[in-house]
Amino acid sequence: MPPETTTPNSSRRSERSRRAILDATYGLVMEKGYAKLTIEAIAARAGVGKQTIYRWWPSKGAVMFDAFFDAAYSGGEDIALPDTGDIEADLKAVLRATVDEYNDPEYSARLRALNSEVLADSQLSAELFDRMLAPGLAAYRTRLEAAQQAGQIAAGADLETAVELLLSPIQYRWQLGPGPLTHAFADSIVDIVLPGLRPPHPEG
Template sequence: MTRSSSPDPARRSERSRQAVLTAAAELVAEVGFGKLTIEAIAARAGVGKQTIYRWWPSKGAVVFDAFQAANENASGSLALPDTGDLAADLRAVLRPTADQLADPGFDNTGRGLVSEHQRDPALLREYRERLLDPLLEVTRERLRTAREAGQIDGDADLDLAVELLYGPMYYRWLHGLGPLDHAYADRLVDGVLRALRP
């Protein structure tokens, strides 16, 4: 039996896609989001600019996909533990969030994406659907099971509780208001749980 020596277009396309994502991640960390260009990404990835535009509508979309790919490789699927200890479970998600926001390597990417979300409704919608809404929903679901177990007030507004958990951390990050560390994440969890106590 003879093997075909013709290249597999699907494999070539996936290789090119991965090269673009890697190039975007490296370049945004090196030069910042504002100075990043599609031309530079294409040159580093070894693809044509038209290849990038065939898969992504904007620079923000490429960087968002690169960010998502890195996070999926690092953390696997999005889930909150349910050990029965609500405070420990919430710390298990807020501590890594604090670590990421405090990481200088994330700062260029994160701030660039936040800025792009304000100008690009399609990118904001994708960010909400693929990242923010799933994170808020798994947190809301963990709080729902805690409410059913009597660990938090039966009338607790779960949407507000989720905003109370994540909002102060992102506010502190956006405005550079102080350290983002495990101690802050723990204080935040303790404060929110005091407010939700039955």
């Protein structure tokens, strides 16, 4: 299997420089924000010539993208939702954790930078989704399918939409701020969505 990364590899490429660039980028975005990130600053902090950056990445966004992906998924951890058999409890637990994550300033800053870049260059949008969000959505879907098999969710339910219904309100509040991101809000989401997915003749 060929290594599927944004940046092409080469035997001549200096791994030391690549690491220094990604680390410098990550640090600078955290400190100054994405809007004030400059190639020159990255090169200076990384102790690298500007050309070395331009040689391997097509744009500032691409560098940041790699830097963040690298930072987030270096462990390559498998993501799967817990399955206690109680779909409601499981969903609430995971959504509460998600809310906590969004409330973490560092995570929030990271996400803000990524989304800002993605909105400007819609080509990155697909990549962001495929590499960083799709695995998460798939995990939700897997959990919902298990619940479906267990008869807790109607056979014909539209799980695709269901997953997005669970996650998008959190992203929405985080991004536009119509209300606070609390555990209660996470619970509310589940309390509305889950009944809408129940099988027609509940266990009575």
